Amino acid sequence: MAINRDPEKTPASEKRPGLGWLYFIFFGVFIFFWLFNTQPELPEISWNKFENEILESGNVTRLDVINNQRVEVYLKKDTVQKKEDTKSIFETQSTVGPSYFFNIGSVEVFYEQLQKAQEKFPDLEQLNVTYSTRENWGGQILSWVLPLGLLILFWLFLLRRMSSRVPGGSTLANFGKTKARVTEQGQESDVTFEDVAGLEEAKEEIYELVNFLKAPDKYLYLGAKIPKGILLLGPPGTGKTLLAKAVAGEAGVPFFSLSGSEFIEMFVGVGAARVRDLFQKAKARAPSIIFIDEIDTIGRARGGTSIFHENEERDSTLNQLLAELDGFGANTGVIVLAATNRGDILDPALLRPGRFDRHIQLELPNLTERKAIFKVHMRPLKLANDVVVEDLAAQTPGFSGADIANICNEAALFAAHREQKSIKKKDFLDAIDRVIGGMEKRSKIITPEEKKRIAYHEAGHVTTSWYLKHSQPVQKVTIIPRGKSLGASWYLPEEHQIITKSEFTDALCSMLGGRAAEDLFFDEISSNAVDDLEKATKHAYSMVINYGLSDALRNMSYYDSTGKMSQSLNKPYSEKTAEIIDEEVQAIIDRAFEQAKEILTIHKSQLEILASKLIEKETLLKDEIKEILGERSSL
Structure with missing residues (x-):
C-alpha cells in the first residue's frame, strides 16, 4: 500500500539532498584525468640490449629524447610489421610510434655512449636524434584537483554531521540563524496558569x-x-521555566523560547548574529514574547576578574543583546522574558531599567504554597483515603516545586512496586525519605560494633535536640544506611524568616550531639561524625562572618549580597581579622560541644535505652521516642 506523505511534515533529514551527486562528479573528474593522463606502455630495455641487439641490427630509424630523461626508440616500418618478438602495442593499433624505451641519467652521458656505439658499428647509418619536451597536463591538474576535492568533501561531511545533531539541521548558510522554538498564535500549550x-x-x-x-x-x-x-530570579526548581511555559499558553501571541547556551557556537560572531536574527523575527511577528532560559550563560558580568574567564564570543553576544534591548521602541510589542538562578553574576548593564525593568524573585514555597503544589501534582494520581495533603506539606519544609513533583512520582513508583491499587500515606513518607537521604542499603555490611556506635551516635542527636528549647522536633530516627549516610534523623523545622542567636546555638549543639555521645560512651571518637562536623563548621562560620553573632566581632558582617567578592582573590578582611574569626568559630563550637555533653550526661540512662531500641528495631518514630524520653522540655 502506497503512503502519501505531506512534504511539510517530512523530516528535515529526508528533505536535505544527499551528497551522492557530488561524489559522482568528483570521481568522474578523477577518471577523466586518469584516462587523459594514461599513455601506452612500451617495453623497457637496457642500454646493453639496445646497443648489442637493436642498434646492431640496423633497424633503428631515430631516437627521441623526452624531457632529458627518457629515450624512445623508433624502428623502421617494415621491421615493426615483420618482427614477431616486438611487443609494442602499436603492432595492433598503428605502426607509427616508438617500439622501445630506456632511461638515461643525463644527456651528456647518453651522447657519449651513442658516439661510441656508432664508432663501434661504422657500417650503420647515422642515427637521427631529436629532443622534445612533453607536458603531463593531466597529472598536474589532477595533483591540484584531488587534494582540493578531498578537502571540500571532508568539510561537507563535517557540516552534515553537525547538522544531524541540531534539530532542524544547520548548514553553513544558517549558522547565524536563531534556534528558538516558536509557539505560534493559536497553538495550544500543555501548561497554563492553572498548572502553576x-x-x-x-x-x-x-x-x-x-x-x-x-x-x-x-x-x-x-x-x-x-x-x-x-527577569525571573530564584533557586533551582522554583518554577521559573514552568511560569514561562504558562505564559506561552496564555498569551496567545508568538512565543520564542531558547536557552542562553544556544547562542554560543564554535564559530566567532555566530552568537551576535543569532541575537540579531531572533529579534528580527520577533519584531516581524509582533506582538510577541522572547524567553531566554539560563540567561547567565551569556549575561555574565564583564570586566573585573574577566582576565581569568576570557570569552570574547560571549561578550560580543551580550553586547548585541544589550543593543537589541535598547534598539526597539517601547511599544513595539516585543517583550523579553528571561530566567536564571545566578542573578548575582549578571552584568549591571543588563539589569538596569530600560532593559530588564522588572525583576521577579521566586522563593522556595511556604506551607500554603506547598499544599497547592501537592494538589497540582496529585491530580493524575490514584490516592488512598489516608493521604492528607496538609501533613505532607508540613513534612517537606525547604522543598522546591520540582522536589514535590519528584516525591509524587516516587510515591507512585513505590505503590506500583508493592502492587497496590492506590497510593498510600506510607508511600509518600518513603518517597520523602528517599528524596532526602537516598535509597535504603540494607545489604551494606556493618559489624555489630559499628552498628552499636551508629546507634549511640544517632541517639545522641535525638537526645540532645529533644532537651533543647529552640531545636527542631524529631520525627524519626534510623540506623539503616541510606545513600552515603550510615544513619539519619528526620526533623520537622518550623518556618522562620528570622533566626535568633539562641536558635543558631541550639542547632549547632544538636549537630554535635552524635560526636558528644561517642566521646561519652566509647573510649575514642571515630570518623562517623564527618558530615556533622562539616555542617557545624559552616554553621559557626556563618554566625561569625555573615550575621555578626559573635562576641569578638560584634555587629560586623562580611556577607556579599552582590556575589562579586566570591570572584575576587582578596578577602574583605585582614589576616589579623581572619585569625580572630578562626578563634571565635573554634570557641563557639567548643561551647556547643560541651553543652551537648552536659545534656547527654544528665540523660545518660535514657540515651542508653534509646540506643538499645535502635539496635533492636533499627527505626523509631516520634511516638516511640516520646515514650523513652518523655515530654519535650528545656534545661
Missing part, C-alpha cells in the same frame, strides 16, 4: 504582561508603557 501553583505574586505580575499583549489599547490610552524585559 504557589507563585501567586509572580503570576499576578506576569498576567499583567499577558493582558497588555491581549488588549494593549487600554494601557496605551493612559500613556502606560509595558516593561521591555522581565
Whole structure:
C-alpha cells in the first residue's frame, strides 16, 4: 500500500539532498584525468640490449629524447610489421610510434655512449636524434584537483554531521540563524496558569504582561508603557521555566523560547548574529514574547576578574543583546522574558531599567504554597483515603516545586512496586525519605560494633535536640544506611524568616550531639561524625562572618549580597581579622560541644535505652521516642 506523505511534515533529514551527486562528479573528474593522463606502455630495455641487439641490427630509424630523461626508440616500418618478438602495442593499433624505451641519467652521458656505439658499428647509418619536451597536463591538474576535492568533501561531511545533531539541521548558510522554538498564535500549550501553583505574586505580575499583549489599547490610552524585559530570579526548581511555559499558553501571541547556551557556537560572531536574527523575527511577528532560559550563560558580568574567564564570543553576544534591548521602541510589542538562578553574576548593564525593568524573585514555597503544589501534582494520581495533603506539606519544609513533583512520582513508583491499587500515606513518607537521604542499603555490611556506635551516635542527636528549647522536633530516627549516610534523623523545622542567636546555638549543639555521645560512651571518637562536623563548621562560620553573632566581632558582617567578592582573590578582611574569626568559630563550637555533653550526661540512662531500641528495631518514630524520653522540655 502506497503512503502519501505531506512534504511539510517530512523530516528535515529526508528533505536535505544527499551528497551522492557530488561524489559522482568528483570521481568522474578523477577518471577523466586518469584516462587523459594514461599513455601506452612500451617495453623497457637496457642500454646493453639496445646497443648489442637493436642498434646492431640496423633497424633503428631515430631516437627521441623526452624531457632529458627518457629515450624512445623508433624502428623502421617494415621491421615493426615483420618482427614477431616486438611487443609494442602499436603492432595492433598503428605502426607509427616508438617500439622501445630506456632511461638515461643525463644527456651528456647518453651522447657519449651513442658516439661510441656508432664508432663501434661504422657500417650503420647515422642515427637521427631529436629532443622534445612533453607536458603531463593531466597529472598536474589532477595533483591540484584531488587534494582540493578531498578537502571540500571532508568539510561537507563535517557540516552534515553537525547538522544531524541540531534539530532542524544547520548548514553553513544558517549558522547565524536563531534556534528558538516558536509557539505560534493559536497553538495550544500543555501548561497554563492553572498548572502553576504557589507563585501567586509572580503570576499576578506576569498576567499583567499577558493582558497588555491581549488588549494593549487600554494601557496605551493612559500613556502606560509595558516593561521591555522581565527577569525571573530564584533557586533551582522554583518554577521559573514552568511560569514561562504558562505564559506561552496564555498569551496567545508568538512565543520564542531558547536557552542562553544556544547562542554560543564554535564559530566567532555566530552568537551576535543569532541575537540579531531572533529579534528580527520577533519584531516581524509582533506582538510577541522572547524567553531566554539560563540567561547567565551569556549575561555574565564583564570586566573585573574577566582576565581569568576570557570569552570574547560571549561578550560580543551580550553586547548585541544589550543593543537589541535598547534598539526597539517601547511599544513595539516585543517583550523579553528571561530566567536564571545566578542573578548575582549578571552584568549591571543588563539589569538596569530600560532593559530588564522588572525583576521577579521566586522563593522556595511556604506551607500554603506547598499544599497547592501537592494538589497540582496529585491530580493524575490514584490516592488512598489516608493521604492528607496538609501533613505532607508540613513534612517537606525547604522543598522546591520540582522536589514535590519528584516525591509524587516516587510515591507512585513505590505503590506500583508493592502492587497496590492506590497510593498510600506510607508511600509518600518513603518517597520523602528517599528524596532526602537516598535509597535504603540494607545489604551494606556493618559489624555489630559499628552498628552499636551508629546507634549511640544517632541517639545522641535525638537526645540532645529533644532537651533543647529552640531545636527542631524529631520525627524519626534510623540506623539503616541510606545513600552515603550510615544513619539519619528526620526533623520537622518550623518556618522562620528570622533566626535568633539562641536558635543558631541550639542547632549547632544538636549537630554535635552524635560526636558528644561517642566521646561519652566509647573510649575514642571515630570518623562517623564527618558530615556533622562539616555542617557545624559552616554553621559557626556563618554566625561569625555573615550575621555578626559573635562576641569578638560584634555587629560586623562580611556577607556579599552582590556575589562579586566570591570572584575576587582578596578577602574583605585582614589576616589579623581572619585569625580572630578562626578563634571565635573554634570557641563557639567548643561551647556547643560541651553543652551537648552536659545534656547527654544528665540523660545518660535514657540515651542508653534509646540506643538499645535502635539496635533492636533499627527505626523509631516520634511516638516511640516520646515514650523513652518523655515530654519535650528545656534545661
